[in-house]
Amino acid sequence: MLESELFGHEANAFTGAGPRRKLGLMEVADGSSLFLDEISTMRADLQAKLLRALEERVIRRVGGTKEIGIDIRLITATNKDIMQMISDGDFREDLYYRLNVVEIVMPPLRNRAEDIPALAGSFIKSLLWILVPKLQVYDHEQWKHSLLTTGRVI
Structure with missing residues (x-):
């Protein structure tokens, strides 16, 4: 194959x-x-x-x-x-x-734990270009729910 x-x-x-x-x-x-x-x-x-x-x-x-x-x-x-x-x-x-x-x-990430914050920040930034436009679509009324519900939507 x-x-x-x-x-x-x-x-x-x-x-x-x-x-x-x-x-x-x-x-x-x-x-x-x-x-x-x-x-x-x-x-x-x-x-x-x-x-x-x-x-x-x-x-x-x-x-x-x-x-x-x-x-x-x-x-x-x-x-x-x-x-x-x-x-x-x-x-x-x-x-x-x-x-x-x-x-x-x-080297494996387990051997360079000091890199984790920078990597996490990079991953979050890479997701923002997807997330931000979607958040702008929602009506502000939909965000009057609890913080937990908002977190689930995101």
Whole structure:
């Protein structure tokens, strides 16, 4: 399933594929960026296929024979210790070094509690653009209810 999502498939390439071909995420993202979350969960065969696509800048849809050129920037994330996975043989070292052009380490929030107030403020601000216009729609008479009711409405 993931292979079909990433690389697409030709019509009737497998049971359930359907009568129409499907473009994969890598083909759709041609000329731009593609984000893959939890790259560490990818099967070994797909890791190999992804590595080939990145090195040769071509993909082949599932059930297809034609190579399709791609130009993408791949951004990946994981919450696993990839170096340990490489040591255990669960993640390809060559793929890791192909992907790891720029590494951003994000410590868990539990290790940086001092960031919580700033993050909460940011989340609240991001919701205001949704909330404020909706509040302006309500008739002032509707706000004569109790504070609890007002809180529930909001």
